[in-house]
Amino acid sequence: MTNAGLRRLVADSGEQRSWVSLRTDLVTALLGVWFGIGLMIDAWAHTNLTELETFFTPWHAAFYSGFAAVSGWIIWQVWRNVRTGRQGLAAVPMGYLAGLVAIPAFAAFGLVDMIWHTVLGIETSIDILFSPSHLGLIVTMMLIITTPLRSAWTAPDVGERPTLGRLLPALVGLAFATTLVSLFLSYGDALQYGPMGIVQAFSDVEQGPSADRLAAAMVISNVVTLAPVLLLVRRWRLPFGSVTLMYAVGVLMPGAQTAFENLPILLTFVVAGLVSDLLIRWLRPSGARRGAYWAFAGLSAFATWSLYLAVASVTAGRLPDVPELWTGAPIVAGLLGLALGALFLPNALVTAEAGAERA
Structure with a gap:
């Protein structure tokens, strides 16, 4: 040519x-x-x-x-x-x-x-x-x-x-993009921990950096998994099953990296996606409903990481020895989720739907 x-x-x-x-x-x-x-x-x-x-x-x-x-x-x-x-x-x-x-x-x-x-x-x-x-x-x-x-x-x-x-198609594309982020942050991926590893890490704050590493990994994974969901919730009223689908895709990368040896933790995140879908149905968060959006962000993160520690403890057969860690970590996750919600939606959006409701 x-x-x-x-x-x-x-x-x-x-x-x-x-x-x-x-x-x-x-x-x-x-x-x-x-x-x-x-x-x-x-x-x-x-x-x-x-x-x-x-x-x-x-x-x-x-x-x-x-x-x-x-x-x-x-x-x-x-x-x-x-x-x-x-x-x-x-x-x-x-x-x-x-x-x-x-x-x-x-x-x-x-x-x-x-x-x-x-x-x-x-x-x-x-x-x-x-x-x-x-x-x-x-x-x-x-x-x-x-x-x-x-x-x-x-x-x-x-x-x-x-x-x-x-x-x-949009959900699948964003979910796989999220797995790419989790792959390149896998040195801080809490989904790669097994139940016993979680319990042991939160059982000893004196010997070694295990507790520090798990706490940091939970923060990183909380942001990586929740941020894409908040992006979508800000744009659309997500249909039921959306978050479950995204979290089901999201566990594939850490599963592949660990040869799915930590299956209980991976399945926990799928359940956490279902809980988030139920929260969306209950709270109806959207860009026009800032309070509901913030509440969803905080409660979704709190529920996800509460389930994470609960399933790890049940599977391992005991609670971590440091109560401040296993009780406080989900609260930290919820507060971080709330902060992300405020960052993604500092002010309610005026949409055509919201305008029609006010009229």
Whole structure:
């Protein structure tokens, strides 16, 4: 293609950008699941197979094939519009631009990652979470797999009270993005602790930093799991089951890293998602209902980490020896949740629905 032809192709033809269908977003989300599970398999291999010595592994094949699949699909959505005469930004569906731009960036970081591993070897410890090539991959991957969320954010058919089916692609995309964050903060991931490890850590504040590490991990994991939910609650009246779905996806990454040996703790978070869904039904939090939003943020965090410590204690057969820790930690979590709620929604939003109620 000549330079003149390329310029004609990228020049904006001026049409208003359109939204894709729910089916298209759903396919994007499902291919993003392939992409995300490929990363989970690779994370499991790096954590459990210390003899890795090459970039070319079945785990990388699962990961990069997922990238190829979801990238090809996104590019196809743009090409379909180009074939109808649209050019430039007019050819890119709403919500798909960031993902489209991230595709070549991800490929570039993938090439850098291959060179990095070839020259410096394969990381099998905490250093894997600070590799510049890995950080580039994870940021661009997040932009790609959250495409359905951006697509739904302003889609005219979603509305303030979407159904679970309509919001499913957005939920899946954001949930898998959350797992990426938890992966790169796994040195502070409370979901990787087993029941006995939790009880032992909160049983001794004199010997070693175990209690400090678990307390810090609970704070980090509280923010990582709750913040995406608060983002969605601020935007929509979430349908029942939304948080349960997100937490069920969220436990897959720590599960893969620990070979699911801490299954009771992982299942506890799924139950915590159900409790949060019940709180949403009861409190009806939204951007227009600041008090209910703040209450949900605090109560959801308090309930989640109360369940975490309760299930750990029941499974281990005893309570931690330091009562201040196992009684106070859920309160700290609730206060942090309340602070996040105030940060996400300092003032109630004036929505069309709220205006109609006042009128």
